[in-house]
Amino acid sequence: MDAVRRGTPAGAGAAADGPDPGPPAAPTPADRLGAGAGVVAVLAVGVAQLVADVALSDVPVAARTVWWAAFLVYAAVFAVDAEVVRLRRPPPERVLVVVLVVAASVAWVANPTADWTPVLFVVTTAAASAALGTPGLVALVTVQSLATAVGAALAGRGVVGVPFTVVVYAAFQTFAAITVRTALREAQARAEADAAHADLAAVHADLAAAHADLRATSALLAVTSRDAERLRIARDLHDVIGHQLTALALELEIASHRVDGAAAEHVGRARTVAKDLLRDVRTVVGELRGGAAGxxxxxxxxxxxxxxxxxxxxxxxxxxxxxxxxxxxxxxxxxxxxxxxxxxxxxxxxxxxxxxxxxxxxxxxxxxxxxxxxxxxxxxxxxxxxxxxxxxxxxxxxxxxxxxxxxxxxxxxx
Known part of the structure; x- marks a missing residue:
């Protein structure tokens, strides 16, 4: 139960390096429901025994006293294990399980007429299913089944009654262990799926960010390439064609002073065309240079x-x-x-x-x-x-x- 309460599969922190990770995670609603069900089962055993003590008087006082002492120890330890009572430094889970087994066994052997006492064995198995591996659970069920057999024999249940009682409560313990372990596996699978989903989302975001960076770089390269090409064309127009047109306009200016008649008229028109072309080239060069930043x-x-x-x-x-x-x-x-x-x-x-x-x-x-x-x-x-x-x-x-x-x-x- 300890691993379920802490929201971590048993042993998950064993390989972690570094300082104490801090306080355990808050119990989930499922954890609280499981702990609550265990508390109700333990209280039900205590209420049943209280009713029996009032209604029956043939049970020795010593047996009743031992039963109640062992039961109260069990209830207190289970409250710690289920985190109903929180200790600053709780004992290790395995120590708590051992105390639960001993307390339940003492209560059962001390007063075997209390037929509901073996329910505590079932509760103990459920609580220990997260902390013990499969061999540990098998050993736990075996030990508690032996205690069940001893108590049933002391109660005089006979050759048929003892095996029947052992089989029934062993089946209940096995069912509790399988149920808890299955719930743990499902919770771990969900946690791994959520983690994988989060990792995929992070990878998707990183890819999208890399895509945006690549598009930005490509766009800047494209703009820079276009701007560089425009500037190159502008320089070529200015330095080559502009220079040649300027020289042509000067030559035509000189020629206009050396000819007369019909030839002078043609030279004047040619000079005007040259000047217009030079003005157009300068306009185009200006537009190319200005458009380089657009x-x-x-x-x-x-x-x-x-x-x-x-x-x-x-x-x-x-x-x-x-x-x-x-x-x-x-x-x-x-x-x-x-x-x-x-x-x-x-x-x-x-x-x-x-x-x-x-x-x-x-x-x-x-x-x-x-x-x-x-x-x-x-x-x-x-x-x-x-x-x-x-x-x-x-x-x-x-x-x-x-x-x-x-x-x-x-x-x-x-």
Whole structure:
């Protein structure tokens, strides 16, 4: 019974290293029900004997006295074993079982006319089923069956009555042992299944977080590659075509002063076309360089493609970020999404809003619909977000939002 009361299979802590693990776990409702049933059985034996003592007077006083003394010892030890009475340092379970066996045997042998006394043997077997292995239980049932036989013989039950009494109570003890051991195995199987489920959930969360990190890295690489290609094209246009068009415009300017008539008119038109082309090239170069920092929304959409979490994204069209700011924003959103996957049980939605206020500050707001947190401490992820934002001169505000979802708000000047 001890292992059931403590919520741990017998011997589970034997291999643990280190200091005392602390107080045992609180009994479960099933543990309390089992202990209560044992207490009721013990009390029923005591009440039955009390009634018999009042109704019958042919039992010697000495036998009654010994019976009650042994019974009270049994009841006190069982109260400790069932944790009805809690001791600061309870004796080992096996010691309690030995005392229960001795007390019940003394009571039965001292007053074998009390036919209900062997019920204590059944209670003892049930209480010891968690602490003893199969050989120990077999030995326990055997010893108590011998005590049952001695008491039945002293009561004069004869050749038929003694074996019958032994078989009946041995069967009851066996049934009690099988029932308790089966309940223990089922409880252990449920605990292992729950642990496996928790491990699978943790693995799933880790995989989802790794997926988010990979998507963020891929998105940043894609944006960086596109930006690098745009900048390369812009430089080539400016350095090669722009230079050639500038030289062409100068040559046409000189030519316009050396020709006259119809040729001068054609040279003037060619010079105008060259200048227009040079202006267009400069416009394209400016657009390419300005567009190099415009990949925020596609990058965030890649990051927010998360399994098991519906996401919504809103990015103001006025938000354009350079490489450093874009990386910081994407990583902050990725970390907030990872936190929702790992630490927000029950969260099904994640909302992300990116906007620019009138002072040129970009605000990133990430909010999930989980239960939030009453007591929490920032981990490495939130500290990393804080460091990224602070390095850019911004601020990070974390609202654990107990009962209303976890919210992270970053404000970064641009």
């Amino acid at each position: 990949g925020l929304e596609p990058a965030l959409r890649d990051v927010l493609d998360l399994p098991g979490l519906a996401t919504s994204l809103s990015v103001d069209a006025a938000v354009h970020l350079d490489d450093a700011h874009l990386v910081a924003v994407v990583r902050c959103v990725q970390e907030a999404a990872t936190n929702a996957l790992r630490h927000a049980p029950g969260a099904t939605r994640l909302a992300v809003h990116v906007r620019r206020d009138g002072d040129g500050v970009v605000e990133v707001d990430v909010h999930d619909d989980g239960p939030g947190a009453i007591a929490w401490e920032p981990g490495h992820g939130l500290r990393g977000m804080q460091e990224r934002v602070t390095a850019l001169g911004g601020t990070l505000v974390v609202d654990p939002g107990p009962g209303r979802g976890f919210r992270v708000t970053a404000r970064v000047p641009t």
